[in-house]
Amino acid sequence: MSEMAQRGMVALSETGRHRVWKLGSDVDTDLLAPGYVMQHGIEVIAQHCLESVRPEFASEVRPGDVVVAGPGFGIGSSREQAAAALVRLGVAAVIAPSYGGLFFRNAFNLGLMLLTCPQAETLADGECIGVRFAGTPEILAQDGRVLACEPIPDFLVDMARSGGLLNQLRKRLAREGAPA
Numbered sequence: 001m002s003e004m005a006q007r008g009m010v011a012l013s014e015t016g017r018h019r020v021w022k023l024g025s026d027v028d029t030d031l032l033a034p035g036y037v038m039q040h041g042i043e044v045i046a047q048h049c050l051e052s053v054r055p056e057f058a059s060e061v062r063p064g065d066v067v068v069a070g071p072g073f074g075i076g077s078s079r080e081q082a083a084a085a086l087v088r089l090g091v092a093a094v095i096a097p098s099y100g101g102l103f104f105r106n107a108f109n110l111g112l113m114l115l116t117c118p119q120a121e122t123l124a125d126g127e128c129i130g131v132r133f134a135g136t137p138e139i140l141a142q143d144g145r146v147l148a149c150e151p152i153p154d155f156l157v158d159m160a161r162s163g164g165l166l167n168q169l170r171k172r173l174a175r176e177g178a179p180a
Contacts, residue, residue, distance in 0.1 A: 018066045018092055022125035023053060025070030029103060032074070032082035045081050046088040063090030068123045071096065074103025083107040087164075093131070095120045095139065095149075108156045111164035115139070116150040123147075133157070 027050075037048045050057040067073075067086065073096040074082060083106045086094065093113040097120055107114050115137055123129060123141060130140035139147040162168035 016064060017128040017130055018064055019062065020066055020068045020123050020125060020127045020129060021054065021057060021061060021091075022123065023050070023067060023069040023073075026072040026075055027053070027069050028072075028076035029074060029079050029082035029100070030076055033079055033085050038079070038081065042081060042084050042088050046085040049085040049089060058089060061089050061091065064092050065090070066092055066129065067094045068120050069094065069096040070121050071098040073099050074107070075100035076103075078102040078106070080106040080110065083110045083112050087112050095123070097121070108159050109165045111160055111162065111167065113157075113160040115152070117147050118150075119147045 031053055032049055033045050034048050034051070037045050047058045073094060076082075082103060086107075087110050091112065093115055094107065095115045095117050097118050098116065099107075099114060104114060115131070117139055120139075122145075123139070127142045129142060132138045132140060136151050137149040139149065141147060159165055159168050162171055
């Protein structure tokens with residue numbers, strides 16, 4: 001099993017379909033990684049992810065599913081466990097109109113793709129969507145609509161596809177023949 005699979009990481013597929021878990025606006029880091037479980041490892045923290053708004057989430061989310069939310073996803077504290085919990089559960093991406101700044105950086109550093117889509121809230125819970133990365137990312141809705149996302153810098157796409165910053169650095173060092 002690859003390191004990404006062991007950590008629950010799933011790449012966002014351009015050919016596959018991804019089930020939507022719909023949330024509201026201003027989902028903060030305390031909802032993603034509750035404070036009362038922060039003394040535990042990521043395996044335990046992930047099992048409590050979103051439990052106060054979607055109690056079934058941690059037990060029913062499947063590798064490759066995506067989270068769709070309103071504006072302000074990941075606002076709050078700087079805890080990287082908020083993004084790590086989603087990665088551990090196999091969430092392939094989060095799609096929202098906007099993100100908390102610290103969450104945004106933590107997510108890419110940990111290999112979680114974030115798509116900034118002004119029309120994200122038009123997607124339905126349980127809908128199966130596709131994603132296309134031909135230039136500007138696009139969401140392919142189940143009903144045939146195409147939702148444009150904001151461009152993502154290539155270095156962030158590469159970071160997420162590599163499984164995060166540390167994996168990206170390991171790969172670069174291996175290509176250059178340096179010890180990891």
